[in-house]
Amino acid sequence: MRYLPKSPAERERMLAAIGARSIDELFAVIPAECRLDRDLDVPRQQAESEIIDYFRAAADKNATGYASFLGAGAYRHYRPVIIDSLVQRGEFLTSYTPYQAEITQGTLQAIFEFQTMIAELTGMDVANASMYDGSTGAAEAVMMAVRVTGRRKAVVATTVHPEYREVLATYATHQRLPTTLAGYDAKTGRVDLAALEASVTKETAAVLVQSPNFFGVIEDIPAIAAIAHAQGALLIVSIAEAVSLGVVRPPVEADIVSMEAQSFGVALSYGGPFCGVMACKEQYIRQMPGRLVGQTTDGTGYRGFVLTLATREQHIRREKATSNICTNQALVALMTTIFLAVYGKEGIRELAEHNLAKADYTANRLSTQPGAKLLFTGAPRFHEFVLQTAEPPVLWSQRLLDEKIVGGIELSRWYPELGHATLWCATEVITREQIDTAAMVLAAGLVEA
Amino acid sequence: MATDLTNPQTPAGSHTTGKVRPHQTQNEALLFEKSSPGKRAYKLPPLDVPAVDLASLLGAARRDQAAELPELSEIEIVRHFTRLSTWNYAIDLGMYPLGSCTMKYNPRVNELVARIEGLAEAHPYRPESLAQGILEVIDLLQRCLLDITGMDAITLQPAAGAHGEFTGILLVRAWHESQGNSRRKVLIPDSAHGTNPATAAICGYAVENLRSNSDGGIDLEALARQVDSETAALMLTNPSTIGVFESQIHKIAEILHAKGALLYMDGANMNALVGKARPGDFGVDVMHLNLHKTFSTPHGGGGPGSGPVACKAFLEPFLPIPVLVKDENGAKHWNYGRPQSVGRVRAFYGNTGMFIRALAYILANGPDGLRQTTEDAVLNANYIRHKLEDLYDLPYKTASMHEVVFSDKRQAAKGVKTGDIAKRLIDYGFHPYTVSFPQIVHGALMIEPTESESLEELDLFIEAMRSIAREVEETPEVVKSAPHSTRVSRLDEVQAARKPILRWRPGQ
Numbered sequence: 001m002r003y004l005p006k007s008p009a010e011r012e013r014m015l016a017a018i019g020a021r022s023i024d025e026l027f028a029v030i031p032a033e034c035r036l037d038r039d040l041d042v043p044r045q046q047a048e049s050e051i052i053d054y055f056r057a058a059a060d061k062n063a064t065g066y067a068s069f070l071g072a073g074a075y076r077h078y079r080p081v082i083i084d085s086l087v088q089r090g091e092f093l094t095s096y097t098p099y100q101a102e103i104t105q106g107t108l109q110a111i112f113e114f115q116t117m118i119a120e121l122t123g124m125d126v127a128n129a130s131m132y133d134g135s136t137g138a139a140e141a142v143m144m145a146v147r148v149t150g151r152r153k154a155v156v157a158t159t160v161h162p163e164y165r166e167v168l169a170t171y172a173t174h175q176r177l178p179t180t181l182a183g184y185d186a187k188t189g190r191v192d193l194a195a196l197e198a199s200v201t202k203e204t205a206a207v208l209v210q211s212p213n214f215f216g217v218i219e220d221i222p223a224i225a226a227i228a229h230a231q232g233a234l235l236i237v238s239i240a241e242a243v244s245l246g247v248v249r250p251p252v253e254a255d256i257v258s259m260e261a262q263s264f265g266v267a268l269s270y271g272g273p274f275c276g277v278m279a280c281k282e283q284y285i286r287q288m289p290g291r292l293v294g295q296t297t298d299g300t301g302y303r304g305f306v307l308t309l310a311t312r313e314q315h316i317r318r319e320k321a322t323s324n325i326c327t328n329q330a331l332v333a334l335m336t337t338i339f340l341a342v343y344g345k346e347g348i349r350e351l352a353e354h355n356l357a358k359a360d361y362t363a364n365r366l367s368t369q370p371g372a373k374l375l376f377t378g379a380p381r382f383h384e385f386v387l388q389t390a391e392p393p394v395l396w397s398q399r400l401l402d403e404k405i406v407g408g409i410e411l412s413r414w415y416p417e418l419g420h421a422t423l424w425c426a427t428e429v430i431t432r433e434q435i436d437t438a439a440m441v442l443a444a445g446l447v448e449a
Numbered sequence: 450m451a452t453d454l455t456n457p458q459t460p461a462g463s464h465t466t467g468k469v470r471p472h473q474t475q476n477e478a479l480l481f482e483k484s485s486p487g488k489r490a491y492k493l494p495p496l497d498v499p500a501v502d503l504a505s506l507l508g509a510a511r512r513d514q515a516a517e518l519p520e521l522s523e524i525e526i527v528r529h530f531t532r533l534s535t536w537n538y539a540i541d542l543g544m545y546p547l548g549s550c551t552m553k554y555n556p557r558v559n560e561l562v563a564r565i566e567g568l569a570e571a572h573p574y575r576p577e578s579l580a581q582g583i584l585e586v587i588d589l590l591q592r593c594l595l596d597i598t599g600m601d602a603i604t605l606q607p608a609a610g611a612h613g614e615f616t617g618i619l620l621v622r623a624w625h626e627s628q629g630n631s632r633r634k635v636l637i638p639d640s641a642h643g644t645n646p647a648t649a650a651i652c653g654y655a656v657e658n659l660r661s662n663s664d665g666g667i668d669l670e671a672l673a674r675q676v677d678s679e680t681a682a683l684m685l686t687n688p689s690t691i692g693v694f695e696s697q698i699h700k701i702a703e704i705l706h707a708k709g710a711l712l713y714m715d716g717a718n719m720n721a722l723v724g725k726a727r728p729g730d731f732g733v734d735v736m737h738l739n740l741h742k743t744f745s746t747p748h749g750g751g752g753p754g755s756g757p758v759a760c761k762a763f764l765e766p767f768l769p770i771p772v773l774v775k776d777e778n779g780a781k782h783w784n785y786g787r788p789q790s791v792g793r794v795r796a797f798y799g800n801t802g803m804f805i806r807a808l809a810y811i812l813a814n815g816p817d818g819l820r821q822t823t824e825d826a827v828l829n830a831n832y833i834r835h836k837l838e839d840l841y842d843l844p845y846k847t848a849s850m851h852e853v854v855f856s857d858k859r860q861a862a863k864g865v866k867t868g869d870i871a872k873r874l875i876d877y878g879f880h881p882y883t884v885s886f887p888q889i890v891h892g893a894l895m896i897e898p899t900e901s902e903s904l905e906e907l908d909l910f911i912e913a914m915r916s917i918a919r920e921v922e923e924t925p926e927v928v929k930s931a932p933h934s935t936r937v938s939r940l941d942e943v944q945a946a947r948k949p950i951l952r953w954r955p956g957q
Contacts, residue, residue: 001818003554003745004825005903014828014904018835023824026831027725029694029848034731040724041596043589045815048558054812055805059567061582070572073796080491082527084564087749090541091534094555097751100881102872102935106533107750113480116952120516126951130752132608135796143651163796170769170792174619174653218510247503249512269563270583271573271797272608273753285949291751295953296945304937308945314611314647315886319656324647327609327741331749338530341480344520347491349512354496356506361498380510401576409574432497 067434068406071425073240075263080342101306108305111293114337122257123250124279128290130333131276134260135164138238139171141258145206145234147287154179155199157191159213162414189217189376204233216384225253244382246352256280265339275332289323354428359383362426369443384425477532484519548852548883548895551742559806573797584781590808599729600759606799613737613756614648619791623767632681640887645684665691665845686715690887692852702732719743721851724820735760744807755803825900826851836911840918857892865921867892873931877913
């Protein structure tokens with residue numbers, strides 16, 4: 001086996017040194033009835049070339065070369081080449097969690113840079129070293145708010161990503177944490193502020209909203225914050241599209257921001273690994289889950305970095321920890337750090353502007369086709385929009401697939417009240433030609449119908 | 450340098466070994482300190498649609514102050530991260546004997562196949578008809594993991610080991626609820642990983658501590674006393690965190706099952722079992738795996754991981770949604786219609802990129818390779834045990850599987866603790882072992898070599914440990930002030946925690 005660095009003779013020598021007659025002697029502690037006396041039923045040992053062939057074949061079955069208008073929490077952006085060159089350096093790729101600070105300053109300094117960039121982008125004071133993803137991060141943020149406030153209820157906007165809400169429901173059920181939903185305004189697609197105000201009480205630990213929300217609409221964060229804070233609740237803002245922060249005002253009124261940073265240079269990879277991250281106001285740090293890197297000095301006064309405030313974490317506090325999280329998304333966080341270094345202060349704005357322009361053009365082109373209508377025009381949006389069509393989406397989406405285009409995702413499974421509505425996303429990688437083709441295909445069917 | 454006692458490489462250094470050393474000491478400032486306005490590392494293609502007016506589109510939602518991100522050129526970014534990387538230790542540099550963490554070789558073909566465009570660029574909401582390739586990968590991995598564990602059903606959704614624990618305990622809870630009583634407590638041995646009690650707590654269970662017996666294993670009498678009608682499950686790591694197989698595992702399961710409680714297995718130590726024994730054959734009801742331990746996906750400086758949960762058939766209805774199913778034509782689909790499901794634990798389907806890597810590892814090994822891997826991992830741990838037990842105290846004499854736990858009892862008598870010995874190992878070119886865990890061993894040195902170490906590397910490690918043991922006798926201060934060869938010396942953790950500086954600010 002090519003990964004095993006021992007010859008048969010060496011194995012014999014080691015057994016002899018130990019004083020064991022055979023390898024089986026070392027497994028004798030396992031009762032005979034528990035031992036497996038057959039080969040595992042897994043494919044036979046493959047050559048490296050066969051492994052590559054297998055996955056290439058799988059990739060081909062996946063069908064490539066499609067233009068895609070899919071977003072909804074997973075966004076396709078261009079990934080600068082140096083991201084993969086750098087994260088594949090063995091010193092990053094094959095290093096462990098940086099508990100031994102003297103020999104992990106590389107990872108630690110990179111995380112410190114990540115924390116700084118996330119804090120800058122979100123308008124928060126501090127950020128942690130990453131969470132699993134945006135969905136679990138939002139659930140952890142609600143639990144954090146429960147610890148901060150000592151209250152046990154949460155109000156959640158229905159415009160938060162439906163799968164994020166499902167994850168929160170799973171966590172909340174077992175924490176016995178009642179959650180109330182606040183609906184959206186049919187005209188703007190924003191949280192219905194009156195409904196929200198009616199739901200938030202002195203028992204509310206947190207209000208959770210997403211901005212840009214699931215419909216791509218940017219929420220009125222100052223107004224939502226005023227409602228939450230008036231009752232002493234914390235405001236948690238979930239951000240699923242991190243690139244929006246290049247042009248969208250950061251949610252500075254929030255107490256906790258839970259962000260999915262996948263857009264910053266992380267491949268879609270059929271939904272993971274992505275990169276959750278949590279940021280908050282300084283006064284709440286000690287209730288924050290996850291790892292934190294802090295700056296300090298060594299014995300001779302050199303600047304260095306360490307994992308800090310570990311008394312929040314499970315390996316010290318066990319059942320009293322702020323979370324059970326241990327492994328996080330470190331290498332993916334490194335990807336996002338490199339991405340942000342590449343784009344920098346000007347680039348992130350320019351990139352976001354391109355997204356805005358593409359989406360604006362797409363929304364205009366599609367919604368001016370007969371039978372198509374843009375929903376939620378009463379509020380600003382980023383690069384996603386909801387399109388309502390006279391024709392059922394299942395019909396035109398097949399025509400688009402024939403043209404090698406994946407159209408917007410149907411919303412009926414989550415928002416049946418919206419009828420034939422689909423959620424479209426246009427990032428900088430979509431071309432005008434693809435947008436025009438999509439508009440033509442959409443129109444073609446509508447005319448026939 | 451010739452008389453530097455702290456440096457094991459110099460001729461007059463206390464004890465020379467053949468290991469490489471010292472660490473890079475090149476300076477590298479923070480990205481923000483290197484930034485200057487106007488530098489760029491990006492270039493966007495020309496905008497092929499009309500430009501938009503931010504003020505009119507966004508109004509009050511427009512960002513009026515740019516985030517202070519660094520401005521650098523591409524070469525500076527490449528050098529920055531390359532220099533930082535040289536400050537890290539890594540498996541690619543040498544042995545990483547972190548007990549319980551299974552720091553094995555991360556094959557490079559895994560990285561290549563995970564980046565094949567058709568897999569890496571697949572959107573999670575693409576139509577299933579365009580995702581059959583990745584669904585087949587997921588299906589094959591599921592089938593392999595089911596045979597490896599001997600279980601009946603599986604979900605790959607959890608993002609890491611602790612997340613898998615959470616999912617597994619939710620299955621336990623949902624099953625008990627379906628029986629009419631969710632029960633109140635979860636039993637956890639005092640040797641367990643910290644994630645176990647933290648998980649039980651976030652699932653709403655009271656944690657009841659189970660004391661280990663004199664062999665470091667489960668005390669059957671104590672277990673029988675503590676299991677009652679309010680016990681939901683025992684969370685057991687097998688082999689235990691001292692690397693010992695619970696030889697009474699059948700009886701443990703019987704005691705639990707007789708009272709209607711379930712047996713949860715923390716699969717952190719599956720590297721001792723793959724191809725040799727299956728949890729499903731020894732009474733485990735539900736367990737998680739760590740693809741980033743047993744199945745070679747890279748740790749990446751702390752993540753990402755992946756924590757599949759496998760269970761027996763009676764727990765299958767409670768698995769998180771969606772579940773992968775096959776139709777009569779062999780096409781694969783996600784099934785969301787599962788009324789008894791515990792719900793969703795993560796958006797989408799899990800860390801798919803890790804599934805690809807884990808499957809590549811399984812394919813590279815095959816049944817014979819997986820068995821040989823386990824045997825080599827156990828052989829390596831026993832070899833180290835045999836070569837060090839005359840110098841380091843071995844608190845539990847029970848047979849070791851894939852890891853061995855010593856205590857610093859003999860060295861502590863000289864004022865040198867496990868943490869000091871660990872730091873001194875760095876000077877010898879090794880990553881430290883796991884320090885002070887499990888908690889049942891005072892001053893623990895927890896060593897897990899994995900199968901990835903050659904006899905030469907093992908002998909160097911043993912030589913280093915023996916050399917340090919001599920230093921403890923002759924020059925203990927050298928050990929207590931280690932490491933001496935790194936870019937920074939021991940860092941002031943107290944200062945870091947007292948006045949946390951968690952981000953850079955101008956002029957800081």
